Amino acid sequence: MLRLLYLRLLQLHPACFRARFGQEMMSIFDHTEGGIARARLVADGLVSLTRQWMLRPHYARVRTAALSEGGLGFHVFHNSKPRTIALLEGAILTAITFTFVCLTMGYNWRHPILIPIKPPHWGVPNAARGPLYYPPIAEPLPTQSVTSAPTAEDSSKTSLPAVTGAKASPSRIAVPLAPIPLDTLRSYVGNYALELPAGGSVLITLADGILSLQMPRHSPIALMATSATTFSAFGDSDLWIAFEKPAGKQLHIHQDGRLFTATRRSK
């Protein structure tokens, strides 16, 4: 019992001291006879332990240096190798766990759980329904100046002031925009054929006053008006489209800096 206690005390000594004198101190303990004499050695070991850690700071420096050189930062009580049967059991358990994790990952890869996400529905307030449509503005960025206040005459046509600059160069920036008449939006609806070697088509639809762009086998993308003829894809800042003119035949799709032209096939 005392021997085990003394051994534990020695193991708690700084590694340098333990490696240099641990075996000899244990040897002295083994050569000491008598319970009282051995108890004195245990007390001496306790004092030595305190002394080495508290009064010999260079051991801490040696340890720090060893750590900085990539040494291990922990102590082990026994340097003996685990039993062979324990190693074997550990290997089998590791293999079983690894196989189970791989099988689970493989099963989930083949059987994905699809969570349907309902696309947002953009309703138009009843007050806005009628001959004019006020498109939703996701991020009002007043980057373009308004030239003049609306007049009663303008109001009879479009109801809000016109935006300068939008016609000269179709802007992708969302601006507080004039409402677009519902008739104008309706005039854009139709099936457009892409002028690409591979072909393809684009469908423009109107539902609840929202103009949408739909590619084959894709979900419709709501469009946000940035001018009377240009629309930005809602939620995709790199996609915007420009119609030639109301009830025009051509449509230009700008995506990631590329331009695609589509021609109307039918209404």
Next chain:
Amino acid sequence: MKEEVSRFLPLSPATLHILLSLAGEDRHGYGIMQEVARQSEGRYKLGPGTLYDNLQKLLDWRLVEDLGQRAGDQDPRRRYYRLAPMGRAVLSAEVARLDEVVREAKLRLQAAKPKPRRA
């Protein structure tokens, strides 16, 4: 050399006893402990913790040499230590210093001795 020796002085009692025990012959740790107990007639007992802490210091100062294990020893864990030439010089200097102290002490004590009263 003298300056080099004097920087180790004065020696602590434990260090002095360890050097003294190694002055006669090479010894292992347990042997040093027994020799120290014999020299002091059992009044000064050196524990292994104190012994090896001081031995570590003496090895670092190169006053003692580590000879390692000896073949044929009854316990292969034992390592033997030898007094290095520098250690011997330091021990001699310390003994000389203590001799001076003892001489001075004797003189003082003799001078302060009370004179016998006349009847």
